[in-house]
Amino acid sequence: MMSGISLPVRGVHIDCRAQMLRFDRIRTIFKDLVRWGYNAVLFEYEDHFPYSGRLKSIASGDALTHFQVKELDRIASDLGLQIIPLVQCLGHLAYVLRLQKFRRLSEGYPKTQPYAVCPADPGSRRLFREMAEQVIEAHPGCRYFHLGGDEVKLDPSCPRCRDVYGRASESEKLVSHYLDRADWMRSMGPDPILWGDLIFAHPEHRDRLRGHAIIMDWDYWSGTKPAPAPQVLWGMRYLPGIKPNDPKTWPPLSRKLFESAVFTEDGRKARPFPYSSFLHNEGQPFMVATAARCSGDSFCVPAQPLHSDNVVGGVRASLEQRALGYVITSWSVRRSPWPLTEHSLIAGSMALRHPGVSGKAIDRAFAREHFGVADASLGRIPGLLGAPAPAFLQSMPRSDLKTNQWLALSFDKRLEQSRKDIATSLRQLSALRRNCEVAKRLLGRARPRTAYQRERVTLWRWAIRVLSFYAEHGPLWLKGDKPAKSLTAMGPLVALTRRVLGRIYTDETVSEEIQTRFGSLADYLEGRAPRDGQVSG
Numbered sequence: 001m002m003s004g005i006s007l008p009v010r011g012v013h014i015d016c017r018a019q020m021l022r023f024d025r026i027r028t029i030f031k032d033l034v035r036w037g038y039n040a041v042l043f044e045y046e047d048h049f050p051y052s053g054r055l056k057s058i059a060s061g062d063a064l065t066h067f068q069v070k071e072l073d074r075i076a077s078d079l080g081l082q083i084i085p086l087v088q089c090l091g092h093l094a095y096v097l098r099l100q101k102f103r104r105l106s107e108g109y110p111k112t113q114p115y116a117v118c119p120a121d122p123g124s125r126r127l128f129r130e131m132a133e134q135v136i137e138a139h140p141g142c143r144y145f146h147l148g149g150d151e152v153k154l155d156p157s158c159p160r161c162r163d164v165y166g167r168a169s170e171s172e173k174l175v176s177h178y179l180d181r182a183d184w185m186r187s188m189g190p191d192p193i194l195w196g197d198l199i200f201a202h203p204e205h206r207d208r209l210r211g212h213a214i215i216m217d218w219d220y221w222s223g224t225k226p227a228p229a230p231q232v233l234w235g236m237r238y239l240p241g242i243k244p245n246d247p248k249t250w251p252p253l254s255r256k257l258f259e260s261a262v263f264t265e266d267g268r269k270a271r272p273f274p275y276s277s278f279l280h281n282e283g284q285p286f287m288v289a290t291a292a293r294c295s296g297d298s299f300c301v302p303a304q305p306l307h308s309d310n311v312v313g314g315v316r317a318s319l320e321q322r323a324l325g326y327v328i329t330s331w332s333v334r335r336s337p338w339p340l341t342e343h344s345l346i347a348g349s350m351a352l353r354h355p356g357v358s359g360k361a362i363d364r365a366f367a368r369e370h371f372g373v374a375d376a377s378l379g380r381i382p383g384l385l386g387a388p389a390p391a392f393l394q395s396m397p398r399s400d401l402k403t404n405q406w407l408a409l410s411f412d413k414r415l416e417q418s419r420k421d422i423a424t425s426l427r428q429l430s431a432l433r434r435n436c437e438v439a440k441r442l443l444g445r446a447r448p449r450t451a452y453q454r455e456r457v458t459l460w461r462w463a464i465r466v467l468s469f470y471a472e473h474g475p476l477w478l479k480g481d482k483p484a485k486s487l488t489a490m491g492p493l494v495a496l497t498r499r500v501l502g503r504i505y506t507d508e509t510v511s512e513e514i515q516t517r518f519g520s521l522a523d524y525l526e527g528r529a530p531r532d533g534q535v536s537g
């Protein structure tokens, strides 16, 4: 196998949606990424770009300034890091559509929350072009531009769509919309990129995109080895009667196109990264995206063995299927602090150099980087703390349309979900308690020498304290108790969280960090009405 250094694009995603990094921190992260061998950043500003003119009200209070954005562009270019900006052309736009003056562009509104733009409304095209123009102006040399375009269900009864598209299929509507945005983007300079999920879910007209856009196959579940069953089958998951392991139950077109890419030759196992293999066979230019943080993670530490295996598997798939590039995404709504996601970033960087790299070598390199000792046993700490956890340890984020804050789903609803299988939740909590003890002992062997390492040790200690608190009190909450000692124990943790995360994130973000881990729980314990948002992330 070739070395991953031959991949033209080797990137990491910086997502400003729920967590806004301090400006200095972004600069430090850029330097770390370059040191690890990455050459690109997929930068998702959301409401943290200094939009101006008619778009001014989109920018939140802790948005970067125009000067800072230009400065980041300069720093990245000096470091040899290309910025790939991302502005969504379809969904994930609650931060814009929540505003009164743009709300009428929402697809399905008021039946559904403002989330996606109506693709047929000319105002949606104008909005996208204005946003993208301002972003391109800040990054004049950018080679690629990501148009997003994922996770949307169009409203079949939208009158504007009916006027423009008539009786066209979902695939036809989506592809026409993508082409409109992509061709304009190319006329501005950058090559457009699109997320792949909706194209795979509605594949009839995909061929029209050939030569117009690069598809980014996001797959956060595949690993390095074939799995007993397909992990992801776009567009089929919620159809009645679908059995992932039985292609005879799939829609005929999906079966015809994807069956041979999904299953191994003997038909007994599911191949990792099947859609990349499909795109390669179709001769369609594409990139691969994996994840360092995604849904299912606790709000302290990502589910580690899963992500590192996904990241390494993604590098191998990119090389085998000759992808144009490879990006590790990192979804901030899950809330693990950035440095605690670095095991996967280091795993990816090592796999790019040596695709056959072992887990032990990754653990050793990670321990040297974070703890100042090249001892693989310390590299187990992220895995111990990233063990599966009950739903109340996940953020289950919702955005508040009034304030544009990302808030955790109310604690009683998360508790309710954790009670659905109470035996599993209790078992997970007791495992977490033991893991915290082991991690604490291992951390005693850290020999941090630099400020960078001292900060990381402090953050791992913080994670152990927060997770131990949840592991100790969680069984009582599951039983329905609301003990006063939970509130007492929370006080010092709130202060610690403020101090530790305040060095990384803006004040606005830190207040959301506290709400996710403690505010929502305090509301529940004290019997206050919960504060949570409406639009799910």
Ligand SMILES: [Zn+2]
Pocket (backbone or CB within 6 Å): 107, 108, 118, 119, 120, 121, 155, 158, 159, 160, 161, 162
């Ligand atoms: Zn519409």
